[in-house]
Each structure stands twice: as structure tokens, then as C-alpha cells.
Amino acid sequence: MELNTRAVHVINEPFTEGSWPLSVPLVQSSAFAFESADELAGAMAGPDGRYVYGRRGNPTVRALERTLAGLEGGAGAIAFASGMGAISGVLLALLRPGDRVVAQRCLYGGTHAVLADLAERYGVEVVRISGDDPAELAAAAVHPATRVLVLETIANPTGQVPDLPGLLAAARALGVTSLVDNSLASPVLCRPLELGADIVVHSTTKYLSGHSDVLGGAAVFADDELRLRVWPRTVELGACADPFAAWLTLRGIPTLPLRMREHCANAAALAELLAGHPAVTAVHHPWRPDHPSYAMARKVLAGGGGLLSFELAGGREAGRAFIERVRVARLALSLGGVETLVTHPASTSHRELDEGELAAAGIGAGLVRMSVGIEDAGDLWADVEQALA
Structure with a gap:
């Protein structure tokens, strides 16, 4: 089936009577009762058996995990309390002190912070690459302790799209586990597992749920053996998904393909108009030929x-002034919701980076990030124009 169809028909479980609810039921129970001690002990063996305790599994959460695995083409998934919970949980499960991580230079600020913390506190070496040349990975991964490659499908906030086919093939040849953050693309625009990735992570807070009312994350695995290796560590970490957040995400997924078409169309239209405005010195959107x-x-x-x-010609002050002048768009940190949001990365999402690191990541002092919603494109442009005036 095509992705549009799979998004509508989320993976659900039948009631014991055999009928199927059209909407996934919300199961809020934190624990589940058994008739015998042996049944309870047997259910503790892994993530796919009977439900025991909310941190180890839940019917609503499992429906989300199976749905996401289906959308990404994975063998299985683990849902988390947030996107950073997914990234942290996977990295902590795969890495030991002295290991090496190879990471794309332009990454989300929170991912930068986790990698820096792993380096400082646990002695994990982090080597940065541009993401454009597989030969860089080969050179960086020559160290025998190289364990993980970290990439983003679309880098936040510069829009860089790394050479996923080349880098993922190189990682596989070198025996390096590849982790790709697909939050900004969603399975509608890209499915990195089909390109050779081992693990795909999502902030389900973003496009997957799509309505700015969820905090959640997920990791989808190409190989079930890898999922089973990561799962015990994530149970210990405790960053498990909330059933209500999982239910809200499942409610949002059926309209994901429709929303993504509008997000993409509006963003492309605004990028073209911004490129012609005298107050704008550069526009970053991967669908622009430049x-x-x-x-x-x-x-x-x-x-x-x-x-x-x-980028705005007036630098940092111009950027801060713009985000305070918008009226239709809102000043907020998140992205991927139906409404348009703006922020200033240098002082918010990437504040952990110093000036040199910002420059290396391609983030200027006057850079404004815009998560373009599904409002009318004309209304959005009118708002941008008045804020630039």
C-alpha cells in the first residue's frame, strides 16, 4: 500500500470479542493484572509480549510503535517521551566510554548538547564532518572504536541535506551504526531506512502529531535485533512514551500527507518571495536551486x-526585531505544527554553540528560522512583509 493509505489505516489491535475500533483506544493504566505468577514472569521477558507495566509497554503506545515502523519501513520501533529522549536513549544504549561518534556538523542544537555531554562526562570522542562527502566518514571512522554515525535528513535550521545514500553505504561497509533524525522530513518526504540507515529517530512532537499539543519521540529500527539490544537500556532510562501523547500522535498521523503538501508548498512560495526582498541577504530552503x-x-x-x-541584512538585532513584529506567525520554539512559528536560533535552539561553532554550522547572527504552517500563503507573506518593513 502507498504511504497515504498506510497513514490512514494505523496499526491497531482487536478487542477480545473480535471487533476492531476505528480509532485506537486510549489505555491509561500504568499496570496490568495477571492470573498467575508464571504468566507475569513470562511477560517480563521482552517488549513484545503481554503488557506488564507502563514503562515496559502499553497498548496505545505499541499501536504507535507499529504504525511508525510501518510508515518508515522498519522492523520495529520504540516510542519515547520526547525526541531528545529518543536520541539520548539510543546513543546511551550503543556507546561506551572511549567510543567514537561521527556527526554531521550542522545538527539540531539539542543533539549538539547531548554529544558534547557524552564527550565531557563519558569520554566519547565526537568527530564532525560536513555530511557532503562519504570520504570524510571513511577518514573519521578509521579509528577502531567508531560506533555511530549521526545525521539529519534535513538539517535544522540551514536546510542542508547530507549525502544520505553515500554516507549510509559507507557506514554499513565500515560496520558503523547509522542514526538519522528524520523529524523535519517525516516519512512522507524521506524514509532513510530505505536508503540504508540502521536507525531513524523522530521528534513526534513535530510533523507526525502536527498540532502543537504533543511531546514525544520515537526510534525506528531496520533490524529487530538492534531494537532488542536498545530496548532494555531505554526501559532503564525511563524516557517512556505517555499513552495520551501516543494517542494524540496516532490521531495526527492520518492527515500527515495532506499537511506535508501544504507545509512544503507554503515554504517554497515564501522562500521565493523572501529571496527577492531587499532586507534579506540569503534564504535557506533545500528546494531552491541556489x-x-x-x-x-x-x-x-x-x-x-x-x-x-x-538571513537579515541588519544582523542579530534585525533578526530579533523581526520575530517580535510578526502577527500571524507566532514567536515559539517548536516546529511542524499547523501554525507558522518563528525563532532566532543563535539565541534559542542553538544557544549552546559559541560563535565559532555557529559559524561552522552555517548559522549567522541574523538568521531567522521559520516553521511554515498551513495558513493561506498570501496572509503569511503579508505578515512577513509588514514585519520586514
Whole structure:
């Protein structure tokens, strides 16, 4: 079945009577009762048996995990309390002191912070690469303790699209586990497991749920053996998904393909108009021919995504002034919801980076990030124009 169909028909479990609820039931229970001690002990063996305790599994959460595995083409999934919970949980499960991680230079600020913390507290070496050349990975992974490659399908906030086919093939050849954050693309625009990734992570807070009312995350695995290796560590970490958040995400997924079409169309239209405005010195959106990742984006993505960023001629002060002048768009940190949001990465999402690290990641002092919603494109442009005036 095509993804549009799979998104509507989320994976559900039948009632004991045999009928199927059209909407996934919300099961809030934190614990589940058994008739015998042997049954309870047997249910503790792994993630796929009978439900025991909410941290180890829940019917609503499992429905989300199976649905996400189906959308991404994975063998299985683990749902988390947040996107950062997913990234942290997977990395902590796969890494030991002295291991090496190879990471794309331009990553979400929270991922930068986790990698820096692993380096400082646990002696994990982090080597940065541009993400554009598989030869960089081969050089960085020559160290025998290289364990994980970390990439983003669409980098936040510059829109860089790394050479996923080349890097993932190189990682597999080198025996390095690859982790790709697909939050900004969603399975509608890209399915990294089909390109050779081992693990795909999501902030389900973003496009998957899509309504700014969920905090959640997930990791989807190409190989079930890897999922079973990671799962015990995530249970110990305790960053388990909340059933209500999982239920809200499942409610949002059926409209994901429709929403992504509007996000992409509006973002592309605004990017074109911004490029012609005298107050704007640069526009970053991977569907623009002048973007450095344009050729790769056209190769691996089904659309340019709903996130764009642009540089203002007035630098940091101009950026801060713009985000305070918008009226239709809202000043908020998140992205991927139906409403348009703006923020200033240098002082918010990437505040952990110093000036040199910001420059290396391609984030200027006057850069504004815009998560473009599904409002009328004309209304959005009118709002942007008045804020730039």
C-alpha cells in the first residue's frame, strides 16, 4: 500500500470479542493484572509480549510503535517521551566510554548538547564532518572504536541535506551504526531506512502529531535485533512514551500527507518571495536551486519541507526585531505544527554553540528560522512583509 493509505489505516489491535475500533483506544493504566505468577514472569521477558507495566509497554503506545515502523519501513520501533529522549536513549544504549561518534556538523542544537555531554562526562570522542562527502566518514571512522554515525535528513535550521545514500553505504561497509533524525522530513518526504540507515529517530512532537499539543519521540529500527539490544537500556532510562501523547500522535498521523503538501508548498512560495526582498541577504530552503543541497534534496526528498531560514541584512538585532513584529506567525520554539512559528536560533535552539561553532554550522547572527504552517500563503507573506518593513 502507498504511504497515504498506510497513514490512514494505523496499526491497531482487536478487542477480545473480535471487533476492531476505528480509532485506537486510549489505555491509561500504568499496570496490568495477571492470573498467575508464571504468566507475569513470562511477560517480563521482552517488549513484545503481554503488557506488564507502563514503562515496559502499553497498548496505545505499541499501536504507535507499529504504525511508525510501518510508515518508515522498519522492523520495529520504540516510542519515547520526547525526541531528545529518543536520541539520548539510543546513543546511551550503543556507546561506551572511549567510543567514537561521527556527526554531521550542522545538527539540531539539542543533539549538539547531548554529544558534547557524552564527550565531557563519558569520554566519547565526537568527530564532525560536513555530511557532503562519504570520504570524510571513511577518514573519521578509521579509528577502531567508531560506533555511530549521526545525521539529519534535513538539517535544522540551514536546510542542508547530507549525502544520505553515500554516507549510509559507507557506514554499513565500515560496520558503523547509522542514526538519522528524520523529524523535519517525516516519512512522507524521506524514509532513510530505505536508503540504508540502521536507525531513524523522530521528534513526534513535530510533523507526525502536527498540532502543537504533543511531546514525544520515537526510534525506528531496520533490524529487530538492534531494537532488542536498545530496548532494555531505554526501559532503564525511563524516557517512556505517555499513552495520551501516543494517542494524540496516532490521531495526527492520518492527515500527515495532506499537511506535508501544504507545509512544503507554503515554504517554497515564501522562500521565493523572501529571496527577492531587499532586507534579506540569503534564504535557506533545500528546494531552491541556489541552495547547496538542491541536487541532493531532489535526489532523496519528495519535497523541500516546511522549514526555511533566512538571513537579515541588519544582523542579530534585525533578526530579533523581526520575530517580535510578526502577527500571524507566532514567536515559539517548536516546529511542524499547523501554525507558522518563528525563532532566532543563535539565541534559542542553538544557544549552546559559541560563535565559532555557529559559524561552522552555517548559522549567522541574523538568521531567522521559520516553521511554515498551513495558513493561506498570501496572509503569511503579508505578515512577513509588514514585519520586514
